[in-house]
Amino acid sequence: MREVGLKTRLLTIFDGFRESFWFRPTSYCILAFPVALGMLQVDELLSAAAGHGAWFVRDASAAQKTLSFVSGTVITLMGIVLSITLVTISMASSQFGSRLLRGFLADSIADRLFGLLMGTSLYCFIILQQIHLRENVSSAFVPQFSIAAAVVLGFGSIGMLIWFVHDTSLSIQAPRLIANVAAELDSAVDRLFPDELTADDINDRGFPATEDCPDSRWTDAQDQSLSTFDIFPPADGYIEGIDLEDLTSVAANDDLVIKLRQRPGHFVCSTTPLATVFCGGQKSTEFQEQLSGTIHGAFVIGTRRIPRQDIGCCIVEIVEIAVRALSPGINNPFAAMNCIDRLGASLARLASRRFPTGRHYDSEDHLRCVAMPVEFSGLLDDAFSQIRQYGSGSVAVCIRLIEALIMIAKGCRTQDRSEAIRQHADAISAAFFGSTPADIDVQAFQRRWNRLRDLLD
Template identity: 30%
Template sequence: MGKVKVIWYELTNSFWFVPILIILFSIALASSLILLDRNIDFGSVVYLRQILTESADSARSVLSTISGAMIGVAGTVFSITLVALTLASSQFGSRLLKNFMHERINQVVLGTYISTYVYCLIVLNVVKDNDNEVFIPTLSILVAIIAAIGNIILLIVFIHHISISIQADKVVSDISIALMKNIESIFSEELEGEEEPVTHSKDLEDYLEDYPEVKTLLAPKSGYLQYLHNQSLFEAAKTNAYIIVTLHRIGSYIVKGEAMIKLYSKTEFTKDSMIDFKDNFVIGNSRTRQQDAEHSIHQMVEIACRALSPGINDPFTAISCIDNLTSTLCYLTRIRFPSKYKFDDEDQLRYAHFPLTYQGMLDAAFLQIRQFSKGSPAVVIRLMEAMIKIHNSTTYSIHKKAVKEHAQMILKVAEDSFEESHDLEDMQKRSKIILEESSDE
């Protein structure tokens, strides 16, 4: 079932799937309307007589004009899309191209123009005016005209969409929205009151002392771990009295033949006791956002790092990325991260994995930006401001400790790179909000 979900997600977000569906719909629509035209004389309806085409030559002329115009505009739309993708790739990086290809309006526009062309060809083919038969599909031609008018409006909307979709603020905002939706779907439970996040003092080795039999499952191919069905693995472990340990986190790169899952049992493994885990994970060529909460964070970090490169030197885009990441990290301070251990009803460990942690999310968001920010005081100062906002939004000591570590590293960058003494004094004053409060605690 997990593989089906991943395949369906990739299929519905591909650039060709929606256009093909629209083309198939246009073929079905053309066939249905032609059938109606053969069985109903719409020309006899008084209110429609003024707008229906009653001449075979006129019908052919209208359909030929619309079909020729639509396939020409489809080529233009495709060219505009390629230009936008080229600009986006050069400014934001090629890994963000998938975001543009996933945008539904781009898929719908391309599919609509091509499907209108196919629709007109089908209707044009059935127009008859000879000694044996006279058939003019008046309703089908009227629908073609309406579709042509709608496509003109759609072209204006598409050009407007493309013109704003490659703006840096819009790109960052879209990634931030996708990131928040993804996080809300992965982390559904929030911490309450002064409750501290759960930590485990007992090591995994202590739980495994009574499980001498070990079976290692190797990765069938190289690639990124895109999907892992944790609940299914946990249920399998309970059913067979195993302890199942996954050795990689979602988004990790796995080499073919590398240890991926370990099974621990009190008794010797047999052929009957072995489980087929192939449906519980998916390995692909690239990272996806479906279960990987850090994927969108890395996309935003990439934009920020490229903006801070000497060739682009755009600190304002980097600051925009920092602001959006700050919003996400403030939200994560209230989230209950999943435990690395799962126990059955008898309080026996059955499943151990490497879940996301707040420290890991904070590192993913700000470590690389800090490393690239040297030489840009405005960005370093905004990083410290981000730490202050995150520090003020959490009441949990484990989160404050992680924020303090980042604040110390950011202050070190300022001390090593700031040439203006006033800028450094300002940074030191800001850092005291975090560092002195943490020392008091």
């Protein structure tokens, strides 16, 4: 059997590079070599063609001092940037949770600035070494353009440091951090649920046809006397990605049906089945072991959740900010309400989208892979259940939760999703009235509750 899951693994590795702190600095350092050698070639060509004089630095000694000064300056700036970054990371993790560091590092310009500083220092070192080597051959050659470029890079590093300080002061503010995670959530919605529900997608009972239409081939397959066996994960951890195309191809090649028991974002261990394989007749132990290894290749299991295929990852990150904001130690309901607003806007965007069935067919239109589908009601639970539980004693939070449900209900077009919204509204109402609110608060809550009820009826 062929190796599967390569595309999914490459995308996961790419996400890891994008969110890491070392990738851009390493890239900039590698780039410093061709840039430095290229600038030296430019100096040699211009010197030979036009015979330009010492228009920037007078001699090799001045060139060495200039490059040494620029290199020493950017090395000092690297220490400043590293100190500011560590302090910012410490503050962000203590206030918003370590889970948010993934998005914080991906959005920060610290790695770009650090890469520019390292690349500039390495560039100066390369040019400086060339001056030392060439000084013994011809003292007349001083790379004017290369040294000028080093000075420009030095001033550019100082300018970017000012931008870094400004950006860092904004990035640790709750609204900015929440907005960044919400933007990633919106991107996941558009990537994973790109299609809008149409009238043809809704059946007579008001349910999405894609979510309430059992496949006849799957029903027939279950009625046959098929042998089945479960596939268990090779390691404990969170599912970061699944290559459904490769699983479908594997099932088609061996005339199987693979039903997934987990989806991206779920935690699995040695006793948790990843999938159940349906096949005609009994299969040998060797075949089952070989197939297990192939299916394992289609799963990427890691230590954390990532949003590439897991829309719930971004939801949980926003919820964590809200829950920590509602804790007695922080007690910042305004940050929690900001989280509720962002969750409401993103789920309103999702409410009108068509959810995939999870059924995948081969080229002959035979069912081969059944993925575990994402349900709208489950995403609502992830978004609002914990916030309601921790914020039930806050009138402002309860009212803002109802307002978020109003936003979602305006985009809702199916009965089952409306019913899920109604269940959350009832739970919020019970939590609100269980805290013995004042009459004026009851009136404010009731007005919003009536608006939501009119939208759902």
